[in-house]
Amino acid sequence: MQEIPLWYVAILFAMLGACVGSFYNVIVYRMPRGISLVNPPSFCPHCKKRIPIWYNLPVVGWLLLRGKSACCHKPISIRYPIGEALCGLLGVFALFLANFPSSWTGPVTHWADSFALFWLLLGIYPVAAVDFEFKLIPDSISIGGIGVGLALSFFPGGITPLESLLGALFAGGGLYLIGYLASKILKRDAMGLGDVKLVAGFGALMGVGHAFASLVLASFLGILIMVPYRMIKKEESKEIPFGPFLAVAAPIVYRFGDKFLSFYFGLFGLVE
Incomplete structure (x- = not known):
């Protein structure tokens, strides 16, 4: 694991961060409303129809749909892709912060710190979003x-x-x-x-x-x-x-x- 270059892991952390951000969007919407995080599967907040998995891709799904739901064509809040993109950036920042001052071409040496900071930095989003309002x-x-x-x-x-x-x-x-x-x-x-x-x-x-x-x-x-x-x-x-x-x-x-x-x-x- 220590021979994997930082730039490569940064790409993985960005993708993982965006996926985690997508899940955190679910937490922010469902948890205060008492809705299970796993059942029902992802659904349109307007007409309640199930959202196909290919439209659930972080950031990409929103862009493909041009900010509107595929089922009822009503606007989808821009906060969803913003939250996903922010978590992707925070994932990269966590990796950089944990391994500083390593170069982008150098190996990742602090795996425990990288994952711990990944968890802590990305956790700011759902904690702040839910606690401030609810x-x-x-x-x-x-x-x-x-x-x-x-x-x-x-x-x-x-x-x-x-x-x-x-x-x-x-x-x-x-x-x-x-x-x-x-x-x-x-x-x-x-x-x-x-x-x-x-x-x-x-x-x-x-x-x-x-x-x-x-x-x-x-x-x-x-x-x-x-x-x-x-x-x-x-x-x-x-x-x-x-x-x-x-x-x-x-x-x-x-x-x-x-x-x-x-x-x-x-x-x-x-x-x-």
């Missing part, structure tokens, strides 16, 4: 992250299976405890279970330390974005979706976690 985090992403993390722990160069398992248990359990105590103090729900399961997935992918670093960075990002937003909009919301900030913070910490932790603890004089 205040939900798809289990296929949060719980799926635990399975992916445990599987990748058997790859060379990643964390060990024991570290992955303990990371999921302590990161998810620790956040649940924090949310439980905060709920008792504030007399209202302070942390959703979706966030807990998402952080547990981060723990399985990168260990408990970096999972909590993602939590810290996500909190900073939330403050930096939501405070000015509320000042501009001059409106208050009872509930702020935290999942999108977690999803953005996780790949940053995965790639630059050690530097982030050194900077963070340095603020308190804990490291030189």
